[in-house]
Amino acid sequence: MSFGKGHHLLLVDGSAFIFRAFHALPPLTRKSDGLPVGAVSGFVNMLWKMIEENRGPDAPTHAAVVFDKGSHTFRNDLYDQYKANRDEMPAELRPQIPLTRDATRAFNIACLEQDGFEADDIIGTLACKARDAGGRVTIISSDKDLMQLVGGGVEMFDAMKNTRIDSDGVRAKFGVPPERVVDVQALAGDSIDNVPGAPGIGVKTAALLINEYGDLDTLLARAEEIKQPKRRQTLIEHADQIRLSRDLVKLDCGMDLGYDLDTLEVREPDAETLLGFLSEMEFRTITKRVAEALGAEAPTMPEPKRAPDAPEMPEAPPIDPESYEWVKDAAALEDWVALIRARGHVAIDTETTSLNEMRAELVGISLCVDPGRACYIPLAHKADGDGGLFGGGDRAEGQMDMDEALALLKPVLEDDAVLKIGQNMKYDAKIFARHGIELAPFDDTMLMSYAMHGGLHGHGMDTLAERYLSHTCIPIKEILGTGKSQITFDRAPIEKAVKYAAEDAEVTLRLWQQFRPNLHRAQVTTVYETLERPLVPVLAAMERAGVKVDRDTLSRMSSAFSQKMAALEAEIHALAGEPFNVGSPKQLGEVLFDRMGLPGGKKGKTGAYSTPADVLEDLATEHDLPARVLDWRQMSKLKSTYTDALQEHILPDTGRVHTCYSIAGANTGRLASTDPNLQNIPVRSEEGRRIREAFVAEPGNVLVSLDYSQIELRILAHVAGIEALKQAFREGLDIHAATASEMFNVPLDEMTPEVRRQAKAINFGVIYGISGFGLARNLRIPRDQAQGFIDRYFERFPGIKDYMNDTVAFAKEHGFVQTLFGRKIHTPEISASGPRAGFARRAAINAPIQGTAADVIRRAMIRMPKAIEGMPAKMLLQVHDELLFEVEEGAVDELIARAREVMEGASLPAVDLSVPLIVEAGKGANWAAAH
Template identity: 75%
Template sequence: MSKTEFGKGCHLHLIDGSAFIFRAYHALPPLTRKSDGLPIGAVSGFCNMLQRYVEGNHGPDAPTHVAVIFDKGSHTFRNDMYDLYKANREAMPEDLRPQMPLTREATHAFNIACEEKEGYEADDIIATLAVQARAAGGRCTIISSDKDLMQLVGDGVEMYDAMKNKRIDRDGVFEKFGVFPERVVDVQALAGDSVDNVPGAPGIGIKTAALLINEYGDLESLLDRAEEIKQPKRRQTLVDKRDQIELSKRLVQLDEKTPLDFTLEDLEVRDPDPDKLLAFLAEMEFRTLTKRIADQLGAEAPTITDKVAPEAEAVTVEDIPFDATKYECVRDAVALLKWVDQIREHGWVAVDTETTGLNEMIVDLVGISLCVRAGTACYIPLTHRDGSADDLFGSDELAEGQMPLNEALDILKPVLEDPAILKIGQNMKYDSKIFKRYGVSVAPIDDTMLMSSAMHAGEHGHGMDTLSDRYLNHTPIPIKPLLGSGKSAITFDKVPIDEATAYAAEDADITLRLWQHFKPQLHRAQVTTVYETLERPLVPVLAEMEMHGIKVDREVLSRMSNAFAQKMAGLEAEIHELSGETFNVGSPAQLGEILFEKMGLEGGKKGKTGKYSTGADILEDLATEHELPRRVLDWRQLSKLKSTYTDALQTHINPDTGRVHTSYSITGATTGRLASTDPNLQNIPVRTEEGRRIREAFIPEPGNVLLSLDYSQIELRILAHIAGIDALKQAFADGLDIHAMTASEMFDVPLDEMTSDIRRQAKAINFGVIYGISGFGLARNLRIPRSEAQGFIDRYFERFPGIRTYMDDTVAFAKEHGYVQTLFGRKIHTPEMSSKGPRAGFAKRAAINAPIQGTAADVIRRAMIQMPAAIAHLPARMLLQVHDELLFEVPADHVDETIDVARCVMEGASDPAVKLDVKLTVDAGQGANWAEAH
C-alpha cells in the first residue's frame, strides 16, 4: 500500500500509551480471564479507550496519522546521566506486569502504529515526532495530560487531555506553569520533580520558579545573575546548587532528535482488520466489547465459550478437591522441562522449597515444589538420602530417582529469574534466600502471607495452615508425622520421596489457591497500595540485609557474660541482706514467700498451684514503694541480658561468615512493625547502661564504621499531626526539646530551671500516652505512687485536649468499623473492641496506639524500600532495622556522603503519599561499634 507523504494538511495524533494503561488499571476493579485466571483488567480498559478513540475521531479534524507510544523499559539515557532518576518510583504492580505486552498486541489488533525505543522514554519519541510534524507543515495533537510534554506546545502542536475532554494550548500551559511552553523546562529545572526524583533547587516551587524566570528571562540568565537576588536563602541556593539545577534541566529537557527506525508516513491511519481485531478481543474473552465492535464493523462476532477452566473457578475444596495421589514426582529433565513449558504458558508459578531446617543461612535444599493450576502440582526431589526414617544405619548416599541438583536449578533458573513470570510463594523471603544461596535470584514475586497481612492484620495469623483452614476449608498434611519429634526427629532429606511428594506438592497447590483467592480481594479491601508499596517491595530489601548480616565480637560477649555474672552475684547479696535470709532469687515460689509471708507486703496473690505470683507487673507495683523488689527486677534484667544476649548471641554467630544473621518477620506485628528472630535484635534493652553495652559487641569489618540513623521522636511527631496538637507542632517546628517543653507546660517550670528528673517524668508521660498508658502503668515506669502518676496523666490531657479527642474518636471509629488505619492506608483490625473486662482496656489502648505506631512503621518501611537504589553508588550496606533506627556499615571515608543520602531518603520517606504537618528529622551517629554509633 502506498504511503501518503506527510506535509501540509496532515494531522498527527500521538497517544501516550502509559497514561491510557495506568488510567485503565487504577480506574477499574481487578478482572481475570475466566479460562485461565490471567489478569486482564487494564487490557480491557485500554481496549475500551482505544475503541472510543477510534469511534470519536472522524470529520474534518480527524487524524491522518496516528501512533500509540510506549515506554520500552525503565532504564534510559537519563539514568546514565543521573543514577537516582526515577529511583523513588513505586514498583509496577505484579498483576499489571503480564498485561503490558497485551496492550501492545491490542494496539496492533486495532491496526494502529505501536512504537517504543530502548534507552528512551515515550516522551522523547513523542517530542521527536511532534517536531518532525511541525517542520513538515502539519499539525500534531498529543493525547496526554503529562506536564513534561507541555514544553512542546505551540506552532501547530497542542495537547488533549482525554480524561477531562480538555485541549491544552499555549495559554493552558501558562495557566499550569506561569510561563509559556518555551520556558517550561527552565521552571521544571528549578522546581524539580518529586515523582521523577529530579532534584531541582531545594525550597523553590513552581510559583517561585515562574516568578524568577519571568523576571530574568531564562534559566541561564538567572543563574548568571544569582548574586543580584535579595533573599539570602534563595540566592545561596541558586549559587550553591547551580550544577544540580543545570543537571535537572538536562533531565527534564525532552530529546527532540531521538533516532527512530520509522517515518511519519509509516503512521498513516489504517482501518482495522475485522478478523484480526475480533480474534484478539475473543481471545481476551471481552464478550461485550467483541459484540459491540463486531456490530460496528458489520462482522459476525466470534463465539466465546462460557466454559471456565478449573483453575479460575472459585477455589474451594468442593470445586477442586485436594488429591495428593495426583501430584507428580519429577525425577528427570524431560519431565521438568514439561513443567517449564506450562509455567511459561501461564506466566506464573507457585513455588516452595523443602530444606533440612529453618535457618535459611545454613540449611541444605532438599527439593522444590511447583504449581501452575489448582489441583495440579509437582515435587522435584533433589537431595533425599538413602535409608528409612527409623533406620539407624541409613546411608548418607543420595536416594535413587532424583535429578542432580545443579541440573534442576539450571533448568529452573531462567523461569525463576524471568521478569515476565510471576513467582508466588507463602513467606517468599525464606524461599528467595534459599534460592539466592544456590545462585538463583527469584523475581518478580507475590506473597500470600503478605496479602493476608494487608487484608486481615489483627484478625488471625498468616501461616499457611491457618490460611488454608480458614479460606480453603482444607487442613494441610501435617509435618510432624513425617519428621517425628524430640530426639528421634529427622530432617526432611530423610523423608521417603513418595511421602515427601504428597506433603511438598500440596504446599505449592495451597499457595496457588490462596493467591487466586486473595489477589482479587486486595482491591475490594482497598489495600492494594499497602501491599504493592509497603509489603511486597520490602521482601528483597530484608532478604539482602539478612543474608549480609552483622559482625559480632565473641570475646566482647564473653567478657560481658562474666561481668553480668559478677554483678548478679552482688545483687543477690544485697537481696539476701534486705530479706534477712539466703534464698534462690531465681525461684518465684521462694521469692513469693519472702515478699508476702515474711515481709508481709500487700498485693500477694496465689495461683492455682498455691504459689504466690511474682511476675514483672507484681514486682513493678511493689517497686514503687519497696527496695527489695526493685533489686529483684534489676537482677532479673541482668539474668535476661546474660542468657538471652551475651550467652545466646555467641551461638548465633555463623561459622562461615563470622556474622549474625537475624531474620525479620514482615507480619510480626499487626501495626506493621517488623519483628526480629534468631536472634531477636529488636528487644535489646537500651534504657539501662548494661543493655546499651550489649551493642558494643556489634562491630564493622576493618576499615569500616557503623553508621546509625534514627528518627527523632517520630511517633510524637505523628501524634502531633494526627491529633492536630498545635503546641506540639510548633515545638517541633522551633526545634525545642519536646520533653522539656511538655514538662514546662505541665508543671509550670521555666525551661531554664528544668531538672533532669522533671524532664524524665515528662518523657515517660509523652511516650506513655502514645501507648494508652494507665496510671498504674506510669506508676510502674516511674516507680512512683499511682495517685501521683494519675495526676500527671490528668494534667497532660488538660494541657493537650486534642490528644483526648483523638483517643475518643479513634476508639469510636474502631468500634464502628472494626479496624483502625494508618495514614498510609494500612488497616489494623480490632476484633477485641467488644470484649469485656481487662481485654477491653487492652484492645482500646491498642486501637489508640496502632495508627501512630503503624504510621511510623510505614514511614521506615518506605525509607528501607527506597534506600538500596539511593545508596547503590556508595560502598555502604544497610545492616539492621530496629524500630525507628537503620544501621549501616560503610568505609570511614564515605560516612558523610552516606549520611547525606540516607538522611534525605528517611526524612522524605512519607512523601508524596502523605504530607506531614511536622517535619521528620533524623539523628546520625557513627562509631567503631553499635553502641558508639547510636
Template identity: 75%
Template sequence: MGLAFGKGCHLHLIDGSAFIFRAYHALPPLTRKSDGLPIGAVAGFCNMLFKQVEDNKGPDAPTHVAVIFDHSGKSFRNDIYDKYKANRPPAPEDLRPQFPLTRDATRAFNIACIEIENFEADDIIATLARQADEAGGRCTIISSDKDMMQLVGGGVEMLDVMKNRRIDREGVEEKFGVGPERVVDVQALAGDSVDNVPGAPGIGIKTAALLINEYGDLETLLDRAEEIKQPKRRQTLIDNRELIEVSKRLVKLDTHMDLDFTLDDFEVREPEPEALLGFLSEMEFRTLTKRIADNLGVEPPAPKEVAETEEAQPVEAIPFEPESYECVSDAAALERWIDKIYGRGWVAVDTETTGLNEMTADLVGISLCVEAGEACYIPLAHRANAGDDLFADDTLADGQMQMENCLDLLRPMLQDPSILKIGQNMKYDAKIFARYGVNVAPIDDTMLMSYAMNAGVHNHGMDTLSQRYLDHTPIPIKSLLGTGKSAITFDKVPVEEAVKYAAEDADITLRLWQLFKPQLHRKKVTTVYETLERPLVPVLAEMEMNGIKVDRDTLSRMSNAFAQKMAGLEAEIHEMAGETFNVGSPKQLGEILFDKMGIEGGKKGKTGAYATGADILEDLAAEGHDLPARVLDWRQLSKLKSTYTDALQTHINPDTGRVHTSYSIAGANTGRLASTDPNLQNIPIRTEEGRRIREAFVADEGKRLISLDYSQIELRILAHIAGIETLQQAFKDGHDIHAMTASEMFDVPLDEMTPDIRRQAKGINFGVIYGISGFGLARNLRIPRKEAQGFIDRYFERFPGIRAYMDETVKFAKENTYVQTLFGRKINTPEINAKGPHAGFAKRAAINAPIQGTAADVIRRAMIRMPDAINGLPAKMLLQVHDELIFEVDEAAVDDTIKVVRDVMESASLPAVKLDVPLLVDAGQGANWAEAH
C-alpha cells in the same frame, strides 16, 4: 434394637464441652461465607466426631456411644456453694451461637446427644459409667478432664484423644499421687481456682496427696489435724475444715442420677447420609462434606450457592487431591511445566529445605502450581536409606533431578520480568534461591496480601489462611518430620510423601492468591500492599543476607564481666538478706522479702508462692527497699548475659562470621518490623550495660558503621495528626521538645530547667502516646501515683488537642473496628467494643496504632528507596531497629553516605503525605554500633 447392654459391650462417653472448647481454641476463626455466622468451633467439632467414628474400628470399637453436654445455667453445686464457678468468664461472643449447632451436628451424625438441666455433663457421665461397669460392660470416657479421674477403675478408663493416651489407674496415680478412690479427697484439699472450689489455702496437689497417703482419707486427716507437726499446715486444716468439707461435696461427682433413658438407647447407629450431608452442606463445609460423602459411598450434595459478598469469595470448589500431584524427575517433564507457566504468565512457587534458617538451610526440592488442583514437586536432594538410622548415608534417593540441571532450566523463568512468581512468605524462598544463584523477581506474596487486609484480625501463616479462606486443613509437617529429639529433616522424608505435602503448599498458595488479589482493591489496600509491603521483600532479603559482623571476643569478655558483676550483686543481696539463697528463684526471693524481712505488700499466687515480678520489685524499690533494687539489677544482667552475650555467639554464621537476623514484615499489627533469630530490636539502650552490648557489633576492616535515627518521630507525627500548634511550632523552631513541655506544664522558664524536670516531661511525652495510666507513669518515674495522675491531667489541659485526638480515634475505631495510618494502612481493632479488661488495652492500642503505624510506614518508605539512593556508593544497609537504620560503609565514603541517607529518610513521607512538622534524622559513625549510635 440389638442386645441389652451387658458383658461384651463397650460404651464410649464423649465429653462434648471439651470437644467444643478444644476446637474453638485450636482453630482460626471461621465464618460461613453466605451470612457471616461464626462456624470455626462447629467445623473442628465435626472433624473430631468424624475422626471418632472413623478410628473406632476393630476389637476396641464401641457398641454404644453418646455425646454428653453441659446444660447452660447453674447446677446443684451452686446451691451448696454460691461462688462455685463464679470466676469463669462468659463464653466468647463468637462461640455462643455455635453451642446449639454442635448439638445439631451430634444428631446429624446419628449419635445420642444428652444434656440435663441443673446437672453438669460430668455427673451424667459418672452415672452412666457406673451403670456400664455394674452391667458387666466396659466404658471409655473420652476426655482429659481431671475431675473425671475419680471414676477410673474396674471397667472404666479415660482416653485423651488429643494425645492419644489412655488414662488408667496408673495414669491417675501419676497425676494425683493417689488412686482414683482418693482423688476427691486430694481435690477437696487442693481446691480448684478455675471452678472456684476453695480447698485449703496454701495446700497444693503434692502436699494434699502426701497427707491423704499418710492418714488414709480426708475425714481421718481432719479428725487428727492436731497431730500435724508443721504449725502453719495444722492451723490451715483446723481453721478451714468446713470449707474443705464443702469442697469435697463440690468435686464429688453424682454417680446415682435419675435418668429417663438407658444404656440400650446408645447403641451405635450408622449415620443417615441425607441428614448428615444436609447438615454439613448447610454449614458450607465443602471439604468435610466431600470426605464424608466419599466415606459413605454417596454423591456429595451440590455446593450451596453463595452470593457475592465483600468478604472472602470461594475459590472454585476444586477438591484437594494429594494423589494427583505430579513428581517431576526429568528435564522433559520440567520443560512441560515451564511451557505451562509461560502460557499462563504466573506460577506459585515454594521451596522445601533442611531447616528454617535461610542462611544455612539446604534446598531439598521445589514445588510449582499454575492451576488450582494441578501442582508438581521436583525432588532434588532426598536421601536414600533415610529412614534407616543404621545404614543412613548421603546417597541420594532414585528418581530425582540433578540440582544444577533443574536450576539451569528454572533460572530464566524465575528471573523473567514477564512471569509473576507467587509465594507465601516469599522472602524465605527468595533468599534460598539467591544462595543458589537465582534472583527471583517479580513476586507477589499471599502472606503480605492477607496482612494488608487483615492486620489485627488473625495471623497470616499458610495453615491459618488455608483453614479460614479455603476451608482446608493442610497436611501437617509434623506428620512427616515428627517432633522433639527424634524429628528428621525434610531431605530424609521419602519422595512419594514429600510430593503430596510440598505440591499441596504451592496449590494452596495459588488459590489464596486467586482469592486475595481482587480483594485488595475492594478493601482499599492496594496502595498499601504495592508501596509498603511487596517492595520491602527484596530490600529486607538483601539486608538479612548482608548480616552484621559480631566480635566473639568482645562478647566473651562481656559475658565474664557480667558474671563477675552478678556474683558481686549476689554477695550484696545475701548480706542484706542475712543468708544465702538462690537469687534466680522467685519462690525463695518471695520468702526472703515477705516472710523473713517482713516487707509489706506480698501477694501469693495460685501456687502458694509470693509474686516477685519486675513490677512488684520496682514498686518496692521506689519505696526505698534496697534488696529488690539489687535483684532488679541482677536480673537485668542475667538477661543480658543469657540473651545477648552468650546466645549471640551461637548465632554467628560460621561461613560469614556475621549475625543474620530475620525480619518479619507481618509480625506486628501496626506495620513495625519484628526481628528474630536473634532479636536485635530488644537490646536495652537506657542502661550502660545494654549500650555496651552494641560494642560487639563491629565494622569490617577499612569500614565504619553509620547509624541514622529519626529524632522523636512519633511525637512529631502526634503533633501533626492531633493538630497541636504549640508542639508543631516548637519542632519547626528546633526547640528541645521535652524541655518545652516541662516549661509549659510546670511553669518553669527554659533557662531554669533542671535535668530532673526535663526527665519527667520526657516520661509524660512518651507515656501519653502509649495511653499510659497514672499508675504506669508513677512506676516509670518512681513518684507517687497521685502526683503522676496530676501530671497527666495537667498535660491534657495544656494540650487539649491530644485528648480530642484520642476521643475521636476511639470513636472511629468503635464505629469501623479499624484505625488507619496517614498512608492508608488499616489496623483492625476487633476487641474495641469488648467489655472487661480487654477494653482498656484495645482503646490504648487504637490510639497508638495510627501514630506508631505512620512512623513504621515512614521508615519502610525510606528503606524501599534506599537501594537506588546508595547505588554506586561503597555502602550496605545492614539493620533496622525501630526508628534507626545501620549501614556499613567504606571509611572514605562516610560523609557522602550520611548525606544521601539523611535526605532519603527526611523526605520519606513525600509526596504521599506532607507533614506539618519537619522529620529530623540524627547521624553518627564509629568502629562499632555503640560508637555510631
C-alpha cells in the same frame, strides 16, 4: 441391644469447644442480619471434623455432646466464692450459646445439660456407667478436672494437640495416678475456679505428699508427722479448707440423669435437617462439604454481593495429594518448565533441612500451575528415609542432580514474564539466592493476607488453608515425627515428601487465586504493593549480610555478668537473712510474702506466689530486696539471651550474626527480629550499651546509626492536630520541656529535670493509652497525683482526647483502624467486655500512630538500596526507629547525607506531615559508639 462390652462411648466437652472456637477465631456475623456466628462456625467445623475422624472399625457406637447449663451448681452452695472471679460472658458470645445446642441436634448427636450440675459431672457419670458396663470411653477434652476419670477403659483426647491422654499422661501431669488426682487438686487449689486449696502448696509438693502418705485423709490425719514446720502448720490449720476443696474438685459420678446409655447410640444425621441449619447460619463452605459427604444437594443460599469487577472463580477440583507428580528426570522437569511458561505463573515452595535460611540445605522444590496440578522435585533425599538410628547418608533413588535441576529452573524463575507465587517468599528467595538464582517477580500470599486481615488471625499457611480453603494441610509431624525421633526433611521418604511438599504449592496457588482479586476490594492494594512486597528483597539482603559480632567481647561480658550476679545474690541473701534460689519465683514469693511479710502477695493456679516485674517494682519502693532481684533478673536475662546465646548464633562461615525479620508478625506493621532477636537489647542501661559494643565493623569499615527522633510523638501531634506540640517540633524545641511548660506553667528557663521527666513519661505513656495506675508506677508517685497529671494533659491538649475518642468510635463502626498510609489494623475485640475491652481500646488508639511510624521506616528501607547504590555500604539492621549501616571509613559522611535525606522524606509524596521528621546520626567502630 444394651450398652456393654465392645461398645465405645464418645463424650465431647461442648463448652470447651465453644470457648476454643470463640477465642481462636475472628468475629463473624451472619450477612442477612448481623447476628454474631463466629463461635458457632468454629463449633460446627470442629464437630464435623470430629465426626470425619471417628469413622472406621474403631468408630464410637454411642456419643454425646455435653454442655454446662447456667452458672449456679451445687458447688456454689458448698462454697459461695466458687468461680467467683470468672469474667462475665462476652456479649457477642451470649446469643451464640443456644445456637451451638441447635447445631448439635442438627448433627443428630445427643445434646446433654442439666440444671445444678456442670458438664464435667454429666461426663463423669456417663463415663463411669459405661466403664462399669464393660465398654470403652473417649472424652474429647483437655480439661484437667476430667483426668480423675482416666483408666479402666476411659481415655481423654486433646483435640488441640491431637494427643491421647491415658493413665501415664495423667501421671506425667499430676505426678500421681488418676485415682489420686482429686487429692492433689484439693491441696493445690485452682485460681481459675477459685478453689482455695492449701496456701503455699503447689501441684509438685501435693503429689510428693500424696505419694508419701497414700491419700489425702491419711495425710491430714498424720499432718503432725511432717518435718517441714511451715508445711505442717498449713495442713493442720487449713484441713477443713482442704477437705472443702476436695468436695469442689471431685466430680459427681452418681447423678440421676433420667436416661440411659442406650439413648446415646450414634445416629446418622438427617441431611435435610443438618443442611437446613447450616444454610440458615449462612455457612457456605461447610454446607457444601457436608452435602457432598451425605450425597445430598446443597441448599441454595443467596450469594454475597460481588463487586461488579470481581471475576467469577472457576470450580476447582478437591485437593488430592495422591495426584501429585514425582519429577525424577530432566525430561519431566522440561515439561513443567514449558507448562509454567504457557501459564505465565507458578506457585513454588522449597523443602530444606532447617528453618534457618542461612544454615538450611536445599532438599527439594515443589511447583503448582493449576489447582489439582502440582509436583515435587526431590534433589537431596537420603536413602535411609525411614529415619534409621544412625542414618547411612546414601542418596535415595529417583532424584535429579541438583545442579541440573536448578539450571533448568533458573531461566524461568528469573523471567520477568513469569510470576512466582509463594507463601513467605523471603525464605525461598534466600534459599535460591544461595544457589545463584534471583527470584523475581513474585507475589506472596502471606503478605496479601497480612495486608487484608492484619489483626484478625495469623498468616501461616495452615491457618489460611483452614480458614479460606476449608482444608487441613498434611501435618509436618506426619513426615518428620516429633521429639527425639524427629528427622530432617532430607531423611523423609520421598513418597511422603511428594504429597506434603506439592500440597504446600497447591494450597499457595489456591490462596493466591482467592487473595489477589480481593486486594483492591479491601482497598489495600497500595499497602501490599508499596509497603509489603517491595520490602522482601530488602530484608533478604540485610539478613544475608548479617552483622559482625566479636565472640571474645561477648565472652568477657558473660564472665563479668556472672560476677555481678553472684555479688547481687550475696546481697539478696543478706537482705533476706537466709540463702535461697533467686531464680525461683516460688522461693522468692515465699521469702517476700511469707517470711518478710511484704504486702500484695497473690497466688497463681499452682499455689505459688506471683512475682512478675510489676509486682517487684511496686515492692521496690518499700524494700531493697525486690529492687536487687530486679537488677539480678535483668543481668540474668542479658547474659542468657545475649552474651551467651549470641555466641551460638555466630555463623562459622561468615563470622556474623544473621537475624531474621518477620514482616507479618506485628499487627501494626512493625518488623519483628527473631533467631536471634536484636530489637530488645536495652538501649538505656549501661549493660545494654556494653552488649552493643560486641557488634563491630570489619577492618576499614565503620558502623553508622540513623535514628528517627521522637517519630511517634511527631505523628501524634500531626494526627491529633495539636498546634502547641507541632510548633515546638517545628522550632526544634525540647519537646518534653515544652510539654512540661504547657502543663505546669513553668517557664522553659526555669525547667527542672524532675518536671521534665514527668512530662516525658506522660508524653510517651499517652501514646500507649497509659492509665493513672501505670503512670503512678512509672513515676513512683501516688495514683491520684498521676491521674491528675493525665487529666491536666488532656485539658492542655484537648485534641489528643478527641483523637482517642474518634479513633475508638471509628474502630467500633468499621472493625479496624488505619495508618496514614492506608494500612488496616483490625480490632475484633473493640466491643468486648471486661479486661479485654480496655486492652482493645488502647491498642486501637495506639495502632494508627505506631503503624504510621512503622510504615514510614518501611518506605525509607524500600528506597534505601537505590539511594546508596554504588557506595561501599550495606544496610544491616532495623531496630524500631533506627537503621544500622556498615560503610567504608571514607564514605561515612556521604552515606549519612544520602540515608538521612531518604529517611526524613520517607512519608512523601503520599503523606505530607505537618511536623518535620528529624533523623539523628552517629558513627563508630561498634554499635554502641554509633548509637
